[in-house]
Amino acid sequence: MAERILIADDDAVQRRLVENMVQRCGYEAIVVESGEDAVTRLIDPDAPAIDALLLDLVMPGLDGMGVLERIRDAGLTIPVIVQTAHGGIDNVVSAMRAGAHDFVVKPVSAERLQVSLRNALNTSALKGELQRIRHAREGKLTFADIVTRSAAMENVLRSARKAATSSIPVLIEGESGVGKEVIARAIHGSGERSSKPFVAVNCGAIPDNLVESILFGHEKGAFTGATERHAGKFVEASGGTLFLDEVGELPLSAQVKLLRALQEGSVEAVGGRRPVKVDVRIISATNRQLLDLVKAGHFREDLFYRLHVLPLTVPPLRARREDIPHLLRHFLARFCAEENRPITSISGEAMSVLTQLDWPGNIRQLENAVYRAVVMSEGDQLGLADFPQATSSASIQSHAAAPLIVEPVYHASAPTMVPDAAPLLAAAGSLSMLSSDHEVRPLDELESEIIRFAISHYRGQMSEVARRLKIGRSTLYRKLDEASEKSAASADET
Numbered sequence: 054m055a056e057r058i059l060i061a062d063d064d065a066v067q068r069r070l071v072e073n074m075v076q077r078c079g080y081e082a083i084v085v086e087s088g089e090d091a092v093t094r095l096i097d098p099d100a101p102a103i104d105a106l107l108l109d110l111v112m113p114g115l116d117g118m119g120v121l122e123r124i125r126d127a128g129l130t131i132p133v134i135v136q137t138a139h140g141g142i143d144n145v146v147s148a149m150r151a152g153a154h155d156f157v158v159k160p161v162s163a164e165r166l167q168v169s170l171r172n173a174l175n176t177s178a179l180k181g182e183l184q185r186i187r188h189a190r191e192g193k194l195t196f197a198d199i200v201t202r203s204a205a206m207e208n209v210l211r212s213a214r215k216a217a218t219s220s221i222p223v224l225i226e227g228e229s230g231v232g233k234e235v236i237a238r239a240i241h242g243s244g245e246r247s248s249k250p251f252v253a254v255n256c257g258a259i260p261d262n263l264v265e266s267i268l269f270g271h272e273k274g275a276f277t278g279a280t281e282r283h284a285g286k287f288v289e290a291s292g293g294t295l296f297l298d299e300v301g302e303l304p305l306s307a308q309v310k311l312l313r314a315l316q317e318g319s320v321e322a323v324g325g326r327r328p329v330k331v332d333v334r335i336i337s338a339t340n341r342q343l344l345d346l347v348k349a350g351h352f353r354e355d356l357f358y359r360l361h362v363l364p365l366t367v368p369p370l371r372a373r374r375e376d377i378p379h380l381l382r383h384f385l386a387r388f389c390a391e392e393n394r395p396i397t398s399i400s401g402e403a404m405s406v407l408t409q410l411d412w413p414g415n416i417r418q419l420e421n422a423v424y425r426a427v428v429m430s431e432g433d434q435l436g437l438a439d440f441p442q443a444t445s446s447a448s449i450q451s452h453a454a455a456p457l458i459v460e461p462v463y464h465a466s467a468p469t470m471v472p473d474a475a476p477l478l479a480a481a482g483s484l485s486m487l488s489s490d491h492e493v494r495p496l497d498e499l500e501s502e503i504i505r506f507a508i509s510h511y512r513g514q515m516s517e518v519a520r521r522l523k524i525g526r527s528t529l530y531r532k533l534d535e536a537s538e539k540s541a542a543s544a545d546e547t
Contacts, residue, residue, distance in 0.1 A: 056105065057104050059107070060083065061086075061112070062109040071136075078163070078167045087113070092115070096127055101202075105132045105170060105177070106132070108121070109135075109136045121148065121151040130181075133154055135153045136161065137156060138159050145505065155172060155173060178386040184198065192247070192250070192251045193247060195242045196239045200379050206368065209365055213365060214243065216365075220246075220334045222360055223337070223365060226343075226366045227340065234338065237251075249294070252289050255298045261304045261307075267283075268287060268307065269314065270285025270287070270325070271285070276323065276324070288320065292332055295333045297335065299340065300338065300343075319331060343357050344357070370419065374408050384423040385399070394428075396435060398457060399457040400434055400435065404456060410443060422442055507521060
């Protein structure tokens with residue numbers, strides 16, 4: 054499924070022109086006529102997610118600057134590209150300081166708009182990955198951090214959002230690698246317990262003789278090797294959430310004690326003399342059918358019904374193939390940044406095959422495949438040969454597909470990572486040095502456009518712009534005044 058671009062413009066002709074260009078760039082276009090409609094659409098929790106906003110600065114009622122302020126107050130991180138009729142420097146600087154990602158001057162060309170949208174989406178993908186990693190480490194992951202455009206996943210997340218508002222026990226079912234723990238963390242991070250601990254336990258990785266000790270704790274000297282007291286995971290998670298991953302692997306002896314802990318709201322450590330009260334929200338997960346284990350006598354029926362209060366079944370990746378391009382973009386942005394690799398795209402042939410693969414390991418397998426491809430690739434584009442899973446699937450026939458462009462022309466998200474004027478030279482590469490009649494454009498036009506790119510790139514920090522361009526601040530302001538005067542003169546002539 055293509056990225057959704059919201060277009061906010063009060064001019065009906067301009068809306069149609071931009072909508073047509075956005076669609077030709079391969080994106081889904083959604084249009085609104087005012088700033089109020091744009092804000093309403095962005096904050097609607099039941100509406101499909103928007104990936105980027107094309108915003109006209111001058112509109113009746115709530116103008117572009119007002120929309121940017123509302124977006125900032127709502128805590129939205131959506132990339133915004135502002136449109137301005139005359140490219141006034143003051144308006145551009147103000148918009149950048151208010152949080153806009155880029156600007157375009159009306160009438161914008163399809164090539165310039167495509168570059169701007171690509172930059173915005175890739176920067177947003179990288180920021181999203183970094184935010185997702187940070188939130189996961191801090192225990193603050195929310196549903197906004199989950200990458201999906203699948204209708205099947207939206208149904209799951211809708212139920213999970215409702216579950217987050219209470220302490221109802223949740224059982225998350227699904228194949229290995231579909232993201233069960235991510236959903237568990239999002240439930241915890243979106244509820245009242247988000248400031249409390251999130252403790253994850255892989256029940257399948259604990260030796261049978263240590264399950265009770267790890268879950269419920271033990272006293273010093275309770276058994277051989279117990280040289281000190283251990284509180285246990287239930288006590289560690291008190292006030293927060295205890296996530297029991299692969300709960301179907303618990304031995305029957307531990308299931309009895311787990312059931313009692315859930316019923317009584319207290320745990321008794323191995324070797325302990327009295328139970329300890331705990332306030333724990335239980336979220337469990339399994340990649341097996343617990344009901345089949347109950348019928349086979351391997352899982353207690355009473356415990357099953359205690360955990361199976363609100364079941365959520367996460368569909369496998371092969372059932373939501375529309376998520377694959379979005380996941381590829383996010384993983385690729387992250388690994389290119391981590392490994393400092395200049396990967397610019399995934400070929401259309403590779404995209405065609407990757408979206409058709411079944412991915413038995415689901416999202417985890419896709420993530421590892423992208424990681425391997427980024428590290429092992431020797432070129433600036435990932436092709437079919439970089440994915441062994443794709444080349445081994447002889448039954449899949451590739452068809453015509455658009456390549457996935459993954460790297461911005463310039464690194465707007467991390468200007469300090471590139472020394473001196475390198476980002477501006479990269480930005481200049483996206484400027485057309487030829488006019489419409491294929492003649493070389495005047496030097497002052499190119500200079501003015503590069504300065505605007507620099508102001509956009511460094512978010513209106515004029516000292517940094519001057520330093521990177523290797524000119525004095527007075528020279529920079531003089532050139533800006535000259536550009537403004539020329540723009541005003543051109544407007545008067547027309």
